[in-house]
Amino acid sequence: MTASSNFPLASPMCSFAPRCLSIDLEVGLRDTRIHSLAALRGDLPGASLHFRQGDLFAALERLDALAEGASFLLGHNLIAFDLPHLAAAKPDLRLLQLPAVDTLWLNPLAFPRNPYHQTT
Incomplete structure (x- = not known):
């Protein structure tokens, strides 16, 4: 594959920094x-959030602040799993209004x- 003048091949030095918020949740099976x-912002170096214990409401407020200015959300099983759990925990999150890309x-x-991808 060769590069054209319109679509050059990416090089290792090329930066890819989408204006998105990548999110992953761990949710208890029983509760x-x-x-x-x-969570991690693709366009803001070092902008991340890790929550393992403590005040979930405060962590969700920080998550919402981290989403400020993002164009979309990104995550694995984001639409059917993570977003409904976020909405149940704090329905007024502004990030819930962003488009979602589910890997x-x-x-x-x-x-x-x-x-496991076959439909028949």
Whole structure:
């Protein structure tokens, strides 16, 4: 594959920093409560959040602040799992209004031959 003048090949020196907030939650199977969460801004070096214990409400407030200025949310099983848990824990989160990109839904595009991606 060669680069064209319109679409040069990415080099290792090329930076990729989408204006998104990547989110991952860990939720208890029995109590369905958020036990930990992590988030990272792709466009703001060092802008991240890690919550493992303590005041969940305060952590969700910090998560919402971290989402300020983001164009979209990114996560694995974000739409069917993480976002409903966030909405249940704090329905007034502003980040819930952002578009969501779910890598679970993108996975079959990258790996269509995996048996668990087949619909029939």
